[in-house]
Structure formats: C-alpha cells, structure tokens
Amino acid sequence: MPLHDESLPKNTLSYFFREAMRRMWVSKRTSFVAIAMIAISLFIVGAFLLVAENLGRAVAHAGGTSRVNIYLNSDATPQQIAAVDAWLAAHHDFAGRKFVSKEVALARFREYFANLSGVVGQLDENPFPASFECEVTPGLAQSAPFAKQAAELRAIAGVEEVQFDWEWVEKLKKLINLVNLAGLVAGGLLAIAAAFTIANVIRLTMLLYREEIDIMRLVGATERMIRGPFLIEGILQGLLGAAVAIALLVAAFLAGRHFLAPRNSLLWGFLFNGFLPWQKLVALLAGGMLAGYLGSWMSVRESGEET
C-alpha cells in the first residue's frame, strides 16, 4: 500500500458535509453567534454597497447629459428673460433650452417633496425662481471656450446663477467613493471580527471532539479527513451568515421603498431605486464563505498534530 496517497476517498465530501451540519446542530448556540456575527458584518457592507450602487445609478443617469440650469432673478423683467432666451438661442452649445416658470418649479417641488408641500403652502409667495434648462455636450462642458461663454451668460442682466449638473455629479462620485470605502473598512473590520468568532467557535468544537479526533488519527484518518468537517463547518456558517445578511438587506430595501420613498420621492427615490446586482450578491456570499473558511482555518491550523 503506498504511503503517499493524499487523495481523499470518494465519499469523503458527503461525510464532511454531514459531519459539519451535525456538529453545527449539536453546538447550536455557538454556531448561532458565529452566523449572527457574519450576518451583521455583511449586512453593514451590503447596506453601504446598496447606497453606493443607487448613487452610482443616479450618476450614470445624469452622466449621459450635462444639464445647465440658468436661474433668473425673482424680479427679472420679461425683457431680461427674453434677452437670456435670445442669448441661449444664439449659442448652439446650449442646446434644447427649456423655460421653467416659477409655477412649474413649485409644482415640481411639490411632486418631489410631497411631505414638504404643506410648508411651501404656508408662504406668502412662491419662493422658487424661474429658470432655463439646457443640455451641453459632456466633452465640451470642461473646455476653456465654454467656460468663457458661461462667464458671459452669468453677466447678463436678470441671471441670478448658472448651475452645472456635472458639478454635483463630481461631488456625488466623490461621495460614492467615500461610501464604498467606509463600507469596505467597516465591513472588513467586522468581517475580521466575525472570522475570529468563527475561529473560536471551531476551536470550542474541536475541544469537544478532541478524543474523537485522537481516535480518528489512530485508525488512519489523514489530517485532511479530520480537519475537513471543521473547515466545511466554518464555510457553512459564513454562507448562512451571508444568506441572512442578504435576506435582511432585501427586507430593509423593500421596507424603505414602501415606507420612505413615497414621502420624499427625490431623495429616497434615488436611494431605493434598485437592489444590488446579482454579482454583488454573489460577492457577499463569497465574502461570508471566505470569512468562515479563514476562521476555521485559523483554528484547525493551531490544532495539535502528532509528531
């Protein structure tokens, strides 16, 4: 009989899974703690990812068109408004101009911020300025000649402010990066803590089965055969934790969309626009399994072997 055959018997994998699930069932409470830790960690990571994802969608939506809002003074005369209109008509870089009256601006606000419409109703006069909306070719918007034109536009009588969408898009992009980074840092730290929790749970299980492990070694079980169920146990705990995290995220997302979005459609409409794509859900599951594997690996690595 060769003494170097490190391959595992064919039925070993099913044995690993059976044993891992049985041991998790036997140590229900400690397994629950490990699964809960993973679930909390990945829920936090997932929440950050969800926010970043929806902000990203908003940016992507705005990215295709570079809109410019030219806000007019509240006391702008019809002649001044006509002058601005004429200037825009003469400059082809400002395409598709559209006049938004004070009334239309107010109606939009009431639509987007339904819960604040009462506040506006209490005011004596409409606080929203009239404006022109134009589309600018995205590449052109960053050029020096365009900046000169924008300065010229700002100088026209009756123009209060010229606001470019790409400015907040850039700010939003920075925010997305920050959210992603915060999520990764917070989630990463929690995932490390979860991996250590799993390591301790597996360590406890190994202590519980110490005698059995000794017997296994004496009858010729390889270290892989002995450690396999513990590694699978960690991976299963990670997978279950990730599944719980995703279930909680779905519940939170649906609740948010149902209860929050109608109250403030602009803000919450952005944040609850869509759920995470399947690739990120798979990444969360893989992250849970990896944290579980690392935790159990830390424990089995420390477990004593014979000399």
Add this chain to the structure above:
Amino acid sequence: MIHFYHVTKRFDAYSTALHDVTFHIEKGEFVFLTGASGAGKSTLLKLILRQMQPTEGQVVVNGRNLKAMKRSQLPFFRREIGMVFQDFKLIERMTVFENLSFILTVLGVPPREHKKRAYGALRAVSLHHKLNSYPLQLSGGEQQRIAIARALINDPLVIVADEPTGNLDPDLTQEIVQIFAEANLRGSTVLIATHDRELIEHSGRRVITLDHGRITDEKVAVPQRAPRVESIFGIGG
C-alpha cells in the same frame, strides 16, 4: 514484520518504560506479549502504532522504519494495522455501524458496501444484532468485541491487541481468540498483549515476557492439557 532494535523509551530521567528491547516477529506469526502491569506492554504497542517515538533504537514495522517515517505517511501506515485498544476507543456518539462505517470511509470503501462489510465484521464477533446500538448501551465485553470487529474489518497486515480478552468471560475469550487465530491463518501477523496466563501457557505460540521494561523471557509456550485453549488452537487430543 515487527522488529525492535535496542529500543529504549524514557519519559523522563526517573521513568523508563522500555530498556534496550530487541525482538523480531516474522510475517504470519502469532505472538503473545505478557508481563505484569507497568512492565511496558502498552508502551511497546504504542511504539508499533507510532503513537510515540523511541528515545533510542529503531522500530521497523512492515519494512518501514517508524523513526524515519514522515508525518504525512502515518495515517496510511496505520491503515495497515488493526489495533484493538485496551479502552476500546469507540466513538461514543456514533452507532456501532457508524463506528465501522467511519473506518471504511477512511479506507475509501464505497458507501454502498459499508453495510455488508460492517455486518460481516460484526457477525464474526456475534454482535450483528447490535448494528444500531451506541457503544455506551453495550457491556464492556460487547464494546471489546466491536473494537475487535473494527480492527479486523480490513484484513490488516498486522493485528495488535492490547488486553483484548480482559473484559470477556471464558467462553467469549475462546471465541475472540478464535477470531484472531482465523485472521492469522488468512495471513495477518498477530501480536496480543495479555495477562491471561492460561491462554498463553497452553497456546503453543511464541510468548515474549516483559518485566520492568526488559524482555526477561522469550519462548514458545508448551501445549498442555487445557480444553479451553486447545480447542482454539487445535492442540492436543
């Protein structure tokens, strides 16, 4: 098959379990190892299974020098040895069948054969009706026989048993030694450590006697009239 060359095992400066022990057991032999408690029998068996390493000397089993054996080779070496432990070493949370099935899993036997093989091994020790019992539901003697069934399930090259009849009544002792004798006839080399002087003295087999860690006697037991043992080894009338 089993060779000890000047083996000494010291646990510390004041405790030496074996002193310069040298003996050879050839393939197909059936040998008894005897001696009082503390003589070093269990230590010697542990050295054969490489549960521990000798302080001095060499142990060679089935052509393999255990001192030079890599840790990764140890499980595969142990699968060649059927060991019956004095304390049985059955896994308490597993049923009798699962205890045997686990060994078959380790050995790579397909699961569909487990039931048949386990049943056959248990039938040999007359415990096939205890397939679904847990070790703690069985008497000491029954646990002993399960441990023997586990050791023999793979027709090992070497069978090493530590007091395998210690918990058995005379009738069962006869039955169990008969099982070892049959395994020996099938080609397994057998080494049994035992206190049972009657079993040894009338066996007609080689006996190695240990006393305070030294071999004090090595002889072939002369068969005498002892009906219980005669019938096992086919000696006498």
